[in-house]
Structure formats: C-alpha cells, structure tokens
Amino acid sequence: MDMEIRYVDAKDRSEWYLLDRHLPEAGFEEKVRNRQGYVLVDEGQIIGILRYNLFWDNTPFCTLLYIDEKHRGQGCGKLLMEHWERDMKSMGYGMLMTSTQVDEDAQHFYRKLDYKDCGGFTVNVPGYVQPMEMIMIKAI
Numbered sequence: 001m002d003m004e005i006r007y008v009d010a011k012d013r014s015e016w017y018l019l020d021r022h023l024p025e026a027g028f029e030e031k032v033r034n035r036q037g038y039v040l041v042d043e044g045q046i047i048g049i050l051r052y053n054l055f056w057d058n059t060p061f062c063t064l065l066y067i068d069e070k071h072r073g074q075g076c077g078k079l080l081m082e083h084w085e086r087d088m089k090s091m092g093y094g095m096l097m098t099s100t101q102v103d104e105d106a107q108h109f110y111r112k113l114d115y116k117d118c119g120g121f122t123v124n125v126p127g128y129v130q131p132m133e134m135i136m137i138k139a140i
Helices: 010-019 025-034 076-090 106-112
Strands: 003-007 037-042 045-055 059-067 095-101 116-123 130-139
Touching (some): 003 076, 010 025, 010 045, 025 037, 095 106, 106 130
Parallel strands (some): 059 095
Antiparallel strands (some): 037 045, 045 059, 116 130
16 A cells, blocks of 8 residues: 555545544634644545544644545554654654543554543533543553
C-alpha cells in the first residue's frame, strides 16, 4: 500500500463526510483551519480520518477515528493514531485522551496502543441516551 497521511483540507469536504456523519459543517471548517483533522489517502481516495479537540484547552482528545470498512483490519487505524501521536508529541503535548462506548470493540484497539482506562460517564438525557462512554489516556 502506498498511503499518505496529511491534514484535512477544504477540498476534502465531500470525501470527509462519506466517513464522518457527526461533525457539523462549521466543525469541518474549524478542523481545516486549526489543523485538527487528518486524512489517510490510498491511491487518491480518502480511506480513513482522525479528528481531535483540546480537552481542557490543553490536552489533545481524539474525538473520531474512522476507517472505511473495506480497509479495516489492515493496520490503517494504527497508522493514523501513531501519526497523530507523533504530531502531538512534536507540538509538546505529554498526554493524549480518547473515548469509546463500553459496548464497542474500539476499547480493545486502543488498549493495544497502550491507552489506559481512566473513567467514564453515562448519558441518560432523553433523546441522547447511550451506553457508558469510557475515557482512555496515554502518556507520550
């Protein structure tokens, strides 16, 4: 595979939204402007995305990692996460955060990358109810 990882660009909008069904339009523009999103490109097509925010305004928090279904299980998610981790370390950050619902398999993926469980919360607001969200951290 001849893949490239780069920051998301405004020209990526339509391909980005094939993989990200949660980010509002203004959020996409913010990710481009603040360089808080990455695309994994294979043969000219975006096959994976990662976006993050700053938790407490000072700790990178991966809010979405998504790999196109056809490319899962091939190391693409690990490639994106490791790229993000190196980028965050080069910016001087010492800790990263992410989260996943307790009923999702992603927790096992993150643990393999040395993320540790550090807590969680439940959402029981009508219309927003979901399984417990577990928070994971990693020192870099």
